[in-house]
Amino acid sequence: MPGTASVLDVSLSPITLLLCITCLLIALLIHTKRNAKALTEGLRWAPSPPGYPVVGNLPDIIKAAKADRMHLQMQTWAKEYGPVVKVSAGTIDQYFINEDKAVKEILDKHSATTSDRPRWIYSNEYVCDQKNVLLLSASHPRWKNQRKMINAMVTSPAAADAALPLNNFETARFLHAVITDPLANTPEQNVWAKLKRYQYSLFALQTFGFPINNEDSPSINYIFYSVFESIKGTLPGAKIVETFPILERLPMVLKPWARAGRAAHEQDLAWCRERMQRCKDAIAKGTALPYCTLARLLQDPKLGGLDNEDEAAYINLELIGAAADTSMMTMWGFLEAMLSYPAVQQKAQAEIDAIVPDRLPVWEDLEDMPYLRCIMKEVWRWRPPVALGHPHVAQEDLEYKGIQIPKGAFLHLNAWAIHHDENRHKDPDAFMPERYEGDDRSVSEALLASKNAMNPESQQAINLADPTQRDHFAFGAGRRICPGYHVAERSFFVGFSRLLWAFDIKPEPNAVLPLPQDSGFNGIMPGSRGKDLPFMLVLRDESKRNVIEQEYQQEMANFEVVLEMGDL
Numbered sequence: 001m002p003g004t005a006s007v008l009d010v011s012l013s014p015i016t017l018l019l020c021i022t023c024l025l026i027a028l029l030i031h032t033k034r035n036a037k038a039l040t041e042g043l044r045w046a047p048s049p050p051g052y053p054v055v056g057n058l059p060d061i062i063k064a065a066k067a068d069r070m071h072l073q074m075q076t077w078a079k080e081y082g083p084v085v086k087v088s089a090g091t092i093d094q095y096f097i098n099e100d101k102a103v104k105e106i107l108d109k110h111s112a113t114t115s116d117r118p119r120w121i122y123s124n125e126y127v128c129d130q131k132n133v134l135l136l137s138a139s140h141p142r143w144k145n146q147r148k149m150i151n152a153m154v155t156s157p158a159a160a161d162a163a164l165p166l167n168n169f170e171t172a173r174f175l176h177a178v179i180t181d182p183l184a185n186t187p188e189q190n191v192w193a194k195l196k197r198y199q200y201s202l203f204a205l206q207t208f209g210f211p212i213n214n215e216d217s218p219s220i221n222y223i224f225y226s227v228f229e230s231i232k233g234t235l236p237g238a239k240i241v242e243t244f245p246i247l248e249r250l251p252m253v254l255k256p257w258a259r260a261g262r263a264a265h266e267q268d269l270a271w272c273r274e275r276m277q278r279c280k281d282a283i284a285k286g287t288a289l290p291y292c293t294l295a296r297l298l299q300d301p302k303l304g305g306l307d308n309e310d311e312a313a314y315i316n317l318e319l320i321g322a323a324a325d326t327s328m329m330t331m332w333g334f335l336e337a338m339l340s341y342p343a344v345q346q347k348a349q350a351e352i353d354a355i356v357p358d359r360l361p362v363w364e365d366l367e368d369m370p371y372l373r374c375i376m377k378e379v380w381r382w383r384p385p386v387a388l389g390h391p392h393v394a395q396e397d398l399e400y401k402g403i404q405i406p407k408g409a410f411l412h413l414n415a416w417a418i419h420h421d422e423n424r425h426k427d428p429d430a431f432m433p434e435r436y437e438g439d440d441r442s443v444s445e446a447l448l449a450s451k452n453a454m455n456p457e458s459q460q461a462i463n464l465a466d467p468t469q470r471d472h473f474a475f476g477a478g479r480r481i482c483p484g485y486h487v488a489e490r491s492f493f494v495g496f497s498r499l500l501w502a503f504d505i506k507p508e509p510n511a512v513l514p515l516p517q518d519s520g521f522n523g524i525m526p527g528s529r530g531k532d533l534p535f536m537l538v539l540r541d542e543s544k545r546n547v548i549e550q551e552y553q554q555e556m557a558n559f560e561v562v563l564e565m566g567d568l
C-alpha cells in the first residue's frame, strides 16, 4: 500500500512555481485577514502547537505522515492542548476534536452546520466528477440523493440482513480455501490474500453483482488504487491546488492536477460502464442477483433517485472501496489483537464452542455471544480504521467551552485520541473486551427483532444522550456518519466468529510479541496494513474440516449461478 509520503506532489514547472509564490502571498493575506477576524467577546481561539511562518504545522504533519505516526502526533497534541486543537497546514486550519463531549456538541448537536465537506478540487471535482457521496458537499443535491439510495438499497438493517447469505457464502469459501491450501497450517500460506479476495468479492457481489473468484484478480488492485486516488488528494499538502485554490483559475494547460484527475475519472467510468453492460446483460437473461444494487437501480424507472446510469455505476465502485478497505482494516486490527492476546482468543472460542460446537456461526448467534460483541466494540475502539476522521467543515462560527471555531474550519473527529484517552478507557492501549461487559448495544439498531430490540434500556450507541457512555466513534458522527455500520457489523461478526470457530490464530515461529504500536505493522493509519502481521491459521481440530467441507459444498450449490457469472 502506498504511504502518505509518496503522494505528496510538490514538483512544479517554473511558471507554476512563480504563480504559486504569487498565490502564496495572496493566500497569506487572506489567511491573516481571516485570523484577524474579530473574536466574539468572552471567547478565545483554540490552542495550537507552535508552527512555522506560512506553513504552520505542515512540516510536523508531513514528518509524522512519512513515519506513519499521524495519529500518534495528533494524540500527543490532544494531550497537550485539550479537547479542541487547531493544527495549521499552510492555509488550511484543521480543528481536531479530541473529546467525546466535544463530538456530541459540535458534530451531533450542531450537525446542521457541521456536516459539509471541504472543497476538494482534485479529488471531488476531477477524479470523482462530483459523483462520490463521501466527498460531496452537503449542499449538493446529489449528496442527499445518494445517501437516501444507499440507505434504502444497501445499508438499512433490512438491506444488510438481505445480504447475509452472501456473507455466509464468501466466508465458507474463505475457510475452505485456507484448509485446502497445500501450505495450510504453515507461515508460508498467504492468508491475507484469501481474506482480501473474500472481502472484495463480498462487496463486489452486493454492488455490481459479480464475484471475485481469484486472489490475483486485477479488479482487487483496480478498486484499491482507484479509490486511493480519490482519497489521496484530500490529504493536507497532497495537491498544491487545495492549498492555493486560486490556481484553479489557470488555463487547463497549466493545471496538471486537472488533466490527471479527469483522466483518472474517464478510466474509472470506462471500467464501470463495462461492468454495467454485463449487469444489463444479466438483467436481460434473468440472472441478475437479488442483492445486486446496480441491477436494482437499473431496473428502477427512477434510477433510485440518481441522475444517470454513469452515476449509478460509479457510486457502486466507490461503495466497494468504502466497505472493503475499512472491513480489511477491521480484520487487521482483530488479527493483531488475537496475536497479542491469546487469552482473549481462548475465551472467545469457549463462548463459540458452547453455542455452536458443530456448525459455523451465523449473524443471529451474536445475541447469544456477548463476549464476541465486546470484541467487536474493542477492535473498533483499539484500532479505529479511520483514526482521525474524515474532515467535515464548519458552515458557520461555533463555540465550544469558550473556544471559537470559525466558519470554514476543517473538523476532524480524532477517534484515536478519544479511544486512547486514559480518562475515558482504563489502560487504553490494552486490548480488553471485558471493558464492554454488560453493554449490549449495537452500533445503532439492535439485532433483528431480538429481545434486546424490545428492551427500552437497550438504547443504541450512536444515539446516546450521554456521549461518555458511547462505546466508540469508529463510524464518525453527525449527519455524515458512516451509513454502512449495519453492513459492517454483520460482515465483521460473520467473518471473525467463523475464523475463531475454525482456527487458532497463532504467531509465526519467529514472531516477536507483543507487537509494538510503533513497529511499522500499522501502515498509514492504525489497522491499515504496514508490514505483514506474523500470524498463521491452524485448524483447531479435524472435525472442523468436515463441517467446513459440508458447508462449503452447500454454499457452492446455493450460489452456482453466481460462480458462472465470471469475475467482476
Ligand code: HEM
Residues within 6 Å of the ligand: 133, 134, 135, 147, 150, 154, 155, 319, 322, 323, 324, 326, 327, 330, 384, 385, 386, 389, 390, 391, 392, 413, 474, 475, 476, 477, 478, 479, 480, 481, 482, 483, 484, 485, 487, 488
Ligand atoms: C468497519 C467498517 C467501516 C468503518 C470503520 C467505516 C467508517 C467510516 C467513517 C469514519 C466515515 C466518515 C464519517 C464522517 O464523516 O463523520 C465513513 C463514511 C462512509 N462510509 Fe463507512 N465505514 C465502514 C464500512 C462501510 C460500509 C460497509 C459501507 C457501505 C456498505 C460504508 C459506506 C460509507 C459511505 C457511503 C460513507 C460516506 C458518508 C458521507 O460522506 O455522507 N462504510 N465510514
